[in-house]
Amino acid sequence: MKYVIIGAVAGGASAAARLRRLDEHAEIVIFEKGEYISYANCGLPYYIGDVIKDRNALFVQTAASFHQRFNIDVRTQTEVTAIDPAAKTVAAVDRVSGKTYEETYDKLVLSPGAEPIRPPLPGITNEGIFTLRNVADTDYIKGFVQQKHVQKAVVIGAGFIGLEMAENLHDLGLDVTVIEMGKQILAPLDYPIAALVQQHIRSKGVHLLLDSAVAAFEKYDSGLKVILKNEETLDADIVIMSIGVRPDTKLAVQAGLKTGEAKGIWVNEYLQTSDPDIYAVGDAIEFANPITRQSMNTYLAGPANKQGRMAANNIALGNVQKYQGAINTAIVKVFDMTVATAGTAAKSLLKAQIPHLVSTTSSGSHAGYYPGARQMTIQLAFSPESGRLLGAQIAGFEGVDKRIDILSSVIQRSSNIDELTAFEHAYAPPYSSAKDPVNMAGFAAENILLKQARVFYWNDVAALSDNNVLLDVRTPEEFEKGHIPNARNIPLDEIRDRLSEIDPSQHLYLYCKTGMRSYLAQRILRQHGFENLSNLSGGYELWNNCAMEMALLVKNEMEQVEMV
Numbered sequence: 001m002k003y004v005i006i007g008a009v010a011g012g013a014s015a016a017a018r019l020r021r022l023d024e025h026a027e028i029v030i031f032e033k034g035e036y037i038s039y040a041n042c043g044l045p046y047y048i049g050d051v052i053k054d055r056n057a058l059f060v061q062t063a064a065s066f067h068q069r070f071n072i073d074v075r076t077q078t079e080v081t082a083i084d085p086a087a088k089t090v091a092a093v094d095r096v097s098g099k100t101y102e103e104t105y106d107k108l109v110l111s112p113g114a115e116p117i118r119p120p121l122p123g124i125t126n127e128g129i130f131t132l133r134n135v136a137d138t139d140y141i142k143g144f145v146q147q148k149h150v151q152k153a154v155v156i157g158a159g160f161i162g163l164e165m166a167e168n169l170h171d172l173g174l175d176v177t178v179i180e181m182g183k184q185i186l187a188p189l190d191y192p193i194a195a196l197v198q199q200h201i202r203s204k205g206v207h208l209l210l211d212s213a214v215a216a217f218e219k220y221d222s223g224l225k226v227i228l229k230n231e232e233t234l235d236a237d238i239v240i241m242s243i244g245v246r247p248d249t250k251l252a253v254q255a256g257l258k259t260g261e262a263k264g265i266w267v268n269e270y271l272q273t274s275d276p277d278i279y280a281v282g283d284a285i286e287f288a289n290p291i292t293r294q295s296m297n298t299y300l301a302g303p304a305n306k307q308g309r310m311a312a313n314n315i316a317l318g319n320v321q322k323y324q325g326a327i328n329t330a331i332v333k334v335f336d337m338t339v340a341t342a343g344t345a346a347k348s349l350l351k352a353q354i355p356h357l358v359s360t361t362s363s364g365s366h367a368g369y370y371p372g373a374r375q376m377t378i379q380l381a382f383s384p385e386s387g388r389l390l391g392a393q394i395a396g397f398e399g400v401d402k403r404i405d406i407l408s409s410v411i412q413r414s415s416n417i418d419e420l421t422a423f424e425h426a427y428a429p430p431y432s433s434a435k436d437p438v439n440m441a442g443f444a445a446e447n448i449l450l451k452q453a454r455v456f457y458w459n460d461v462a463a464l465s466d467n468n469v470l471l472d473v474r475t476p477e478e479f480e481k482g483h484i485p486n487a488r489n490i491p492l493d494e495i496r497d498r499l500s501e502i503d504p505s506q507h508l509y510l511y512c513k514t515g516m517r518s519y520l521a522q523r524i525l526r527q528h529g530f531e532n533l534s535n536l537s538g539g540y541e542l543w544n545n546c547a548m549e550m551a552l553l554v555k556n557e558m559e560q561v562e563m564v
Contacts, residue, residue, distance in 0.1 A: 014308030049168025
């Protein structure tokens with residue numbers, strides 16, 4: 001049996017290694033158009049930022065070591081230019097010698113990955129404008145920063161890679177500006193969680209321009225000019241384009257393979273393409289989202305590696321393993337913060353017309369009496385009927401990774417809020433509290449499901465009428481430092497003695513710092529005959545972050561109108 005794999009790195013290399021473990025006698029050939037077969041793609045920004053100092057640490061396997069260990073014919077710097085499914089051949093060109101030839105196969109694995117988007121903007125080919133996708137890009141960027149002694153960097157795009165690049169360039173001492181066309185960073189996040197991270201980025205001195213787009217670039221002797229669509233200009237010594245990627249489907253289309261609604265290579269549950277002898281894995285494929293059932297791509301190393309192994313199992317053993325899809329669990333370090341997501345954002349559920357409720361809680365990363373505890377904000381989206389967990393997002397400083405993994409597992413298994421309330425975690429004061437933040441998030445969601453709590457959200461505040469009463473139940477000292485406009489202050493610990501000051505005919509909108517004290521106030525008032533009560537999900541702190549970020553957006557929009 002002869003297996004040919006097109007594209008290495010994550011999915012392709014994983015498929016090749018698994019095929020060898022399953023079939024010692026097969027002939028296996030890997031074509032990789034780049035120089036390197038298996039490297040830590042996600043580590044590239046940290047090598048540029050000198051966090052990872054040894055370049056060789058980026059390489060998981062070399063072509064030589066892969067060949068020696070797995071007895072696989074590895075052909076780097078060789079590009080497959082065409083596939084003939086009828087003849088079961090591929091055409092290849094050696095990019096060093098220029099030699100072209102054909103190779104036969106019995107089974108083929110496509111792992112071409114994705115390609116960075118480079119819009120045809122005027123001046124985009126100027127020196128100093130880079131994308132980051134592979135080791136060669138990394139070497140060019142790192143060399144340019146060192147040799148040109150750059151001082152100002154502009155990063156275009158505030159996705160995962162864009163923010164990692166912004167942080168690493170900032171840590172090298174550069175003045176960094178991030179330009180994002182959307183109204184928030186990190187598109188997979190809902191706005192409240194993104195707003196928390198945006199405030200943190202600004203606190204580090206990084207210039208964050210949201211709802212802004214680049215129109216062109218111009219080259220000057222001293223560097224580059226980045227021209228925005230509102231005609232504002234920014235000086236830069238280096239520009240990193242990080243506005244996204246798209247599936248590389250050129251070979252699949254040429255071979256007549258089916259592509260789908262998400263413009264990726266269509267695969268069935270066994271990762272087979274429309275040709276049963278061709279499988280596909282990684283960034284180039286599309287599949288049904290397990291929650292929305294809509295076609296989607298995922299550009300994450302974890303799913304690609306697992307798909308490679310699964311495709312190999314199905315090739316060698318006869319379609320024995322079904323792929324269930326990815327819920328896009330992802331995490332990113334943004335300076336001192338960590339932000340993570342799993343499942344489907346509330347805004348995407350709304351767009352897909354999937355009924356859902358949202359709950360937001362803030363808890364300490366570990367026991368408050370043990371030094372170093374930091375606040376962690378968890379947002380859950382869940383079904384109002386079954387309580388099934390549909391999405392989770394976290395912004396915090398430590399312990400975010402283990403909490404998102406717990407929540408990801410619950411989402412992946414289509415389990416519900418009940419599991420979070422009962423989740424048994426490892427507890428010691430340096431690591432958690434007796435009630436973990438995951439438990440606390442589950443309790444808050446359960447209260448909403450059981451109608452023991454009614455919530456309103458940060459963006460509902462502006463729409464409140466004069467017939468509604470905003471009631472701040474924090475201490476007077478907290479209230480004086482900052483509060484929502486038109487709010488009254490009755491501290492939680494005084495509320496039982498001041499019931500006569502509250503009109504039961506009015507709808508009361510309660511809030512505190514994070515939502516816990518106002519929930520307690522809601523329970524007290526309800527049992528004293530007050531029925532029209534709502535609690536601000538996430539509390540004043542979340543509202544304040546969102547309000548500040550929205551004010552900056554409005555200011556930016558007004559400035560753009562004035563310039564026009």
